[in-house]
Amino acid sequence: MKLFPWQNEKDFFTPEEKESILDAIRKAEQRTSGEVRLFIESRCRFVDALDRAKEIFFQLGMEKTMARNASLVYVAVKDRQVAVYGDEGIHQKVGQKYWEEEVNKMLVHFKQEHLADGIILSIQDIGEALHQHFPYDRDTDKNELPDEIIFGK
Numbered sequence: 001m002k003l004f005p006w007q008n009e010k011d012f013f014t015p016e017e018k019e020s021i022l023d024a025i026r027k028a029e030q031r032t033s034g035e036v037r038l039f040i041e042s043r044c045r046f047v048d049a050l051d052r053a054k055e056i057f058f059q060l061g062m063e064k065t066m067a068r069n070a071s072l073v074y075v076a077v078k079d080r081q082v083a084v085y086g087d088e089g090i091h092q093k094v095g096q097k098y099w100e101e102e103v104n105k106m107l108v109h110f111k112q113e114h115l116a117d118g119i120i121l122s123i124q125d126i127g128e129a130l131h132q133h134f135p136y137d138r139d140t141d142k143n144e145l146p147d148e149i150i151f152g153k
Helices: 015-030 049-059 088-111 115-133
Strands: 035-041 070-076 081-086 149-151
Touching (some): 015 035, 015 115, 035 115, 049 081, 070 115
Parallel strands (some): 035 149
Antiparallel strands (some): 070 081
């Protein structure tokens, strides 16, 4: 599904890596009412990757989840920039330092050229935080946002 008219799936990942990332998203969301999305592009057109992540977050309508507990992992591969943006519900629970630590963990993997591994680890960590603060309730939970990887320019 192309949410952005310029969306162009690049070969940043092997088919196996893509499936592993999607599996990590699905597993993270199975234990929480929270949502996790991944946006990948070549270059960040903002000086601060967090500003770009916030822009994309709102373009995707991620702030519309019932508990305001969606998180976006943003990666600009060629610029080697990364950010994680969490909506107000989850941000109030984990705080800014948590997001910064997730970015730093990803950067360690990225420096070793393990892009998919760093992303998967971060998705798993975010899923755990979401589970802790917004546990899954089978009576009320629904998948509010698509799970696929979003590829920008």
